[in-house]
Structure formats: structure tokens, C-alpha cells
Amino acid sequence: MSSAPQLVLKGVCKGYGEGAQRTEVLHGLDLSVERGELVAIVGFSGAGKSTIVSLIAGLLRADSGSIHFDGKPVRAPGPERAVVFQSYSLLPWLSVFDNVRLAVDQVFPQLSSAQRREHTERHVALVNLSHARDKKPAELSGGMRQRVALARALAMEPELLLLDEPLGALDALTRATLQEELARICRVSGKTILLITNDGDEGILLADRIAALDAGPSAKLGPFIDIDIERPRDRKALNHDPRFKAIRGEVIEYLMASGKKRKERARTRVAPPLHANREPVV
Amino acid sequence: MSPKTLSDRIIESVVLPLLGVGGVIALWAIISATVAPSLPNPWKTWEVSKLYVLAPFEKRGELDQGILRFTWYSLVRVAKGYSLALVLGTPLGLLLGMSKSFTKSLDPIIQILRPVSPLAWLPLGLVIFQKPEPAGIFTIAMCSMWPTVLNTALGVRSIPQDYVNVARVLRLSRTKRLFKITLPAALPYMFTGFRLSLGIAWLVIVAAEMLTGAPGVGGFLWQEYNSLIYEHLILCIATIGIVGFLLDRLMSMLEARLRTA
Numbered sequence: 001m002s003s004a005p006q007l008v009l010k011g012v013c014k015g016y017g018e019g020a021q022r023t024e025v026l027h028g029l030d031l032s033v034e035r036g037e038l039v040a041i042v043g044f045s046g047a048g049k050s051t052i053v054s055l056i057a058g059l060l061r062a063d064s065g066s067i068h069f070d071g072k073p074v075r076a077p078g079p080e081r082a083v084v085f086q087s088y089s090l091l092p093w094l095s096v097f098d099n100v101r102l103a104v105d106q107v108f109p110q111l112s113s114a115q116r117r118e119h120t121e122r123h124v125a126l127v128n129l130s131h132a133r134d135k136k137p138a139e140l141s142g143g144m145r146q147r148v149a150l151a152r153a154l155a156m157e158p159e160l161l162l163l164d165e166p167l168g169a170l171d172a173l174t175r176a177t178l179q180e181e182l183a184r185i186c187r188v189s190g191k192t193i194l195l196i197t198n199d200g201d202e203g204i205l206l207a208d209r210i211a212a213l214d215a216g217p218s219a220k221l222g223p224f225i226d227i228d229i230e231r232p233r234d235r236k237a238l239n240h241d242p243r244f245k246a247i248r249g250e251v252i253e254y255l256m257a258s259g260k261k262r263k264e265r266a267r268t269r270v271a272p273p274l275h276a277n278r279e280p281v282v
Numbered sequence: 283m284s285p286k287t288l289s290d291r292i293i294e295s296v297v298l299p300l301l302g303v304g305g306v307i308a309l310w311a312i313i314s315a316t317v318a319p320s321l322p323n324p325w326k327t328w329e330v331s332k333l334y335v336l337a338p339f340e341k342r343g344e345l346d347q348g349i350l351r352f353t354w355y356s357l358v359r360v361a362k363g364y365s366l367a368l369v370l371g372t373p374l375g376l377l378l379g380m381s382k383s384f385t386k387s388l389d390p391i392i393q394i395l396r397p398v399s400p401l402a403w404l405p406l407g408l409v410i411f412q413k414p415e416p417a418g419i420f421t422i423a424m425c426s427m428w429p430t431v432l433n434t435a436l437g438v439r440s441i442p443q444d445y446v447n448v449a450r451v452l453r454l455s456r457t458k459r460l461f462k463i464t465l466p467a468a469l470p471y472m473f474t475g476f477r478l479s480l481g482i483a484w485l486v487i488v489a490a491e492m493l494t495g496a497p498g499v500g501g502f503l504w505q506e507y508n509s510l511i512y513e514h515l516i517l518c519i520a521t522i523g524i525v526g527f528l529l530d531r532l533m534s535m536l537e538a539r540l541r542t543a
Contacts, residue, residue: 059447077450089444093466102462106452156452 004071005032006192007056007160012065014051025051027218029065031211033160038186038193040203041221042251043213044259049196050086052213053164056194057083069160079107082158086165088149090137097133100124100152107156123155124148126185143174150182154189161193168198176235179205187231200251204244205233212251214258222254322513330513344497345505349521356487356498357525359415363422363490364483368476370423371430375475376460378431379438379468396428400489414494425486429478437471438464473540477533484526499525 009031015024025048033039043049054060055067058077067074069081090099101120108116124133127147137145146166153161166182167175183206186193197203203210204227212222225247229238238244286294307324314321322330331349338350378385403424407417445467449459491500499518506514 057447057451059450077447077453079452081451083447083451085444085447087444089448091445091448091463091466093469103452106454106458 006035006070007031007033007194008066008068009056010066010068012055012062012067014048014055014060014062024218026055027220029219029221031221033192033194035192036190037209038195038207039224040195040197040207040210041213042197042200042203042210042255043219044215044255045198047213047215048217048219049198049213050164053083053162053194053196056160057081057162059083079103079156080159081162082153082156082160083162083164084146084149084153084166086168088137088145088169090145090148090152092137095134095136096129096140096148096151097121097124099137099148100155103152103156120155123151126154126188127151127181141174142170143178146170146178147181150185154185159192161189161191163193163195163197165196165198167202175199175202180235182206183232200248200255204229204247204251205235205238210247210251212254212258215255215261222258225250320512322516327513327516330511331517334514334517345502347497347502349499349502349517352497352499352502353521353525355496356491356500359418359490359496359498360422360480360483360487363419363486364426364480366419366423367427367479367483368430371427371475371479372434372472374427375431375434375472376438376464376468378435380464385435392428392431395424398424400425400486401493404490404493408494414496418490418494418496421490422483422486426479426483429482430472430475433475433478434468434472437468437475440471441467470537470540473533473537477530477537480529480533481526484522484529488522 009029012026012029013024014026015022017023029052031039031041031052041049041052051060055062056069056074058074058081074081091102094102097120100123101116104116104120104123108119111119121130121133124130127150129144129147129151132140132144137148140148146169150166163182167178170178179202186206195203195206200210200212207227209224209226211224214220214222227243227247229241229243310321311323314323334349338348340348341351374388378388400421403421404417407420407424408414411417411420441464445463449463454462487498488500488503490496491498492504495501495504499521503515503518506512506518
């Protein structure tokens with residue numbers, strides 16, 4: 001096994017639109033993630049966090065810069081880089097089981113039908129949804145849907161799991177419960193995970209390393225902070241942990257500074273950018 | 283709002299519609315008594331049509347049969363034309379929805395063919411097939427396929443990017459993507475198209491049968507007009523209307539079931 005990072009982004013730029021309408025979302029983004037590491041990126045809404053996920057997943061192509069996964073350039077999407085989207089992306093006409101099964105059938109064609117069924121059942125059970133296996137997504141709560149999406153991604157046994165604000169659409173209580181569940185599942189899976197979030201506490205609770213994304217447009221990543229807090233991490237105890245407070249302070253400071261810079265920039269312009277007044281949720 | 287009582291509900295769903303029907307029949311009676319003396323009045327219409335309604339499946343001769351028997355012939359003809367419309371229209375709609383250049387090249391011709399009347403297609407059908415029966419089916423198909431084509435295309439174009447992303451991450455093959463993502467996602471739109479197409483197919487039946495003289499409600503209507511038995515015109519119009527309404531209801535029920543699924 002090589003010691004090179006599993007995922008390397010160098011000088012990645014991405015913009016949308018043409019001509020005068022064009023806005024640069026990411027500018028010169030560098031990122032490297034080691035095998036088995038859980039890295040969190042925290043940032044403003046609309047800063048380009050989802051764009052990062054889409055680029056690594058191969059759903060979008062970067063305008064310039066390079067993205068390498070396992071030493072090979074990323075050109076197209078593939079099941080070795082599974083994505084959990086903020087919008088869940090479940091197929092509404094399939095049951096919980098069948099949503100996961102579709103992925104399993106596609107990724108493990110060499111297994112027998114019985115093996116694939118067992119594999120699917122195991123992952124539905126992993127997210128505690130065995131009781132709802134035959135329900136359609138419309139019959140599930142937001143938290144349950146997100147767990148199905150997670151089960152589907154994990155069942156693909158990806159080498160890299162991309163979590164794009166996986167808990168972003170949930171209420172605070174469900175979110176706290178699922179954060180703990182996510183922490184457990186991440187520990188069990190031992191996979192390389194990139195977590196994108198707008199909640200700094202969530203990032204610190206789950207990740208090995210965290211970095212803040214500048215307020216867009218032309219967002220860049222701030223410095224990475226190592227989170228050397230032993231696991232399992234307890235939410236309540238964490239709140240009083242000085243290391244947690246220090247990391248949290250650093251992340252907030254960086255975000256606020258970049259947010260202020262953006263507001264100043266916005267003031268000098270005729271039209272303010274979208275979400276100009278949003279504060280980060282930290 | 284206060285809950286509706288039973289009597290409110292009876293008034294709403296029975297009394298008011300009956301009032302509407304009664305009003306139209308009264309108006310019809312007045313018109314036939316005053317401005318249009320050759321228009322048979324409601325009572326005479328019933329007297330003359332009774333035989334066809336009370337023995338709806340009787341066959342007395344080729345062009346003298348019970349009204350439901352005629353309806354059955356027409357329904358079979360419509361079913362053939364409609365099936366042809368779906369068999370041609372659905373794949374065409376899928377292709378239009380999936381390919382931009384296909385849309386660009388075919389859209390003008392579709393917009394031109396869409397408003398053409400059944401009365402114009404039928405002679406062309408006769409020229410092509412040399413026989414009235416296939417010409418009628420061709421006419422029904424040509425007129426009724428467009429809502430299926432356009433709604434299927436719309437359904438495919440409206441598939442959420444989320445589902446497309448799932449297909450891409452999973453690297454679904456073209457066929458798998460079609461059957462696992464595209465078709466199920468577009469199905470509600472397709473069904474709207476199917477329902478509208480069936481409405482048109484039934485609408486066209488009179489024209490198709492009138493010009494070919496085939497036995498059916500439309501053929502019967504035209505023949506009775508030529509034999510000056512005007513009461514039967516009204517019988518046919520009522521039958522066509524009621525059957526069309528029932529077909530639409532049936533499709534709506536299927537459609538609603540599909541949406542909740």
C-alpha cells in the first residue's frame with residue numbers, strides 16, 4: 001500500500017455561467033485526504049461545498065486544476081466514490097430495501113442473488129431500518145430517508161464516502177441523534193470519508209481533521225485543524241472540553257473573517273451575491 | 283367551515299346535476315317546438331330510440347343493431363387505433379425526451395402534423411391501405427398519438443437531476459437506466475398523455491366511421507342521418523358522450539393510483 005494520499009485536489013477552479021454572468025465558485029482549491037481518514041469541510045451556505053462533492057464524485061468537471069483518486073485522474077462518476085446527497089436522492093417508486101438493492105445489484109454483479117439479498121439486508125440493518133424495509137421513501141421521516149441514503153452508499157462498499165450535508169435537511173433533535181449514529185457507522189466502516197457540513201460542531205464531533213471553506217464566490221479552503229480528541233466522543237462532555245472549544249473558536253474565527261471580507265466586497269458591488277447576509281451555523 | 287350534512291351532500295351530488303340535465307332537456311324541447319321543427323323533441327327521441335336502448339345487444343341486420351353492440355364495435359376499433367398510437371407514440375416520446383438533437387429535428391414536423399383533422403387523415407389512409415378498416419385505425423392513431431408523444435417527452439425531460447446522479451454514480455447501463463430510472467420517473471406524465479390520447483381516439487371514431495361506413499356508433503349516426511331518422515342522431519351523440527366520459531374516468535382512476543404509488 002502506498003503512502004500517498006488517497007484523494008488529491010490541486011488548484012481546482014470551477015465556475016458556472018458564461019461571459020458577464022459567470023461566477024467563479026471555487027478558486028484554486030487544494031485538498032488531500034489520507035486513506036481511512038475522516039475529513040470535514042465546514043462553510044457557508046452557497047459557498048460551493050456541494051460543488052466540491054460533485055467534482056470529486058465526477059458528476060462535474062473542473063475548469064482547471066486536477067483531481068486524483070488512488071493516483072488516477074477523476075473523469076467520471078463511479079461506485080468506488082459513493083455520494084450521500086443532501087436531498088437523499090432516493091427513488092420514490094422503490095422500497096427501502098429495493099433502493100439499496102439497486103445499488104448492490106449494480107456494484108456486485110458477481111455475487112449470487114441470495115448473497116446480494118443478504119448484503120442488502122445487512123446494510124438496511126446497519127442503519128436500524130429493518131422494520132421499515134418494505135416502506136416507500138414517501139412513508140418515511142426525513143431522518144429515516146437520510147439513513148436509507150447512507151445505507152445505499154455504504155452497501156456499495158465504496159473506497160471513499162462523500163457526505164454532502166447529510167444531515168442538513170433535518171431538525172436539530174433528529175440531527176443530534178443521527179450525528180451519533182453517523183459517528184458509530186463511520187467508526188465501524190473505517191472508510192475514507194469526506195464530510196461537507198454547515199455545522200462546525202458536527203464536523204468536530206465526527207472528523208479527524210477539519211477545514212473551513214471561505215465564503216464564496218471564488219472560495220478557497222482555510223488551514224486544516226487536527227482534531228486530536230479520542231473516540232467515542234460524547235456530545236455533552238465535548239462541550240466542556242478545552243480542545244473542542246479551541247478548535248471551535250478557530251473555525252468560527254476563520255469563517256467570520258472570510259464572511260466579513262465577502263460583505264465588504266459585496267458592498268462595493270452593485271448587486272450583492274446570493275446569501276450575502278447568512279451567518280455560519282457553528 | 284362546518285361539516286357537510288348528509289342532505290347537503292345529496293343536494294350537491296344528485297339534485298344539482300339532475301337540475302342541469304333537466305334544464306338542458308327542457309331547452310332542447312323548447313328549441314324543437316319553436317325554431318327547429320325538424321329537430322325531434324325529447325319524448326319522440328325516446329320513443330324512436332327505445333328499441334335500441336332496451337335491447338342493446340340485439341342484431342337485426344348489419345346496420346340495425348342495439349346501441350351497445352354498435353358501441354362495442356367502435357370500442358374495438360378505437361382500441362386498435364389507440365394501441366397503435368401508444369406503440370408508436372411512447373418510444374417516439376422517449377427518444378424526444380432523451381435527445382436534444384432529435385427534438386430539434388422532429389419538433390417542427392410534430393407541430394405541423396398535430397393539428398391535422400381526422401377528416402384529412404382518413405382519405406390519405408384510404409389511399410395508403412386501399413381498405414376502409416385499416417384506414418380508420420390509421421386515422422385514429424395519427425390523431426391520438428400526439429399527447430402521448432409530447433407528455434412522455436416532457437416526463438423524461440422533467441426527471442430530477444438527483445435521479446440522474448444516482449444512475450451516474452452507479453454507472454447504470456443505458457437499458458438499465460431506461461427501465462430503472464427513466465420509465466418509472468416519467469410514468470405519471472406518460473399516463474396523463476395516455477388519458478388525453480384515449481379522449482382524442484374516441485373523439486375521432488365518428489369521423490373514421492362516417493366516411494368508411496363501418497358499423498359502429500359513428501357509422502350508425504351517419505346512416506340514420508341519411509335515412510332521415512334524426513332521433514337516432516341524438517341517441518348516438520348521447521352514447522358517444524357517455525362512453526367518452528366513462529373512459530376518461532377510468533383512466534383518471536388508473537392515473538391517480540399511479541401517482542400515489
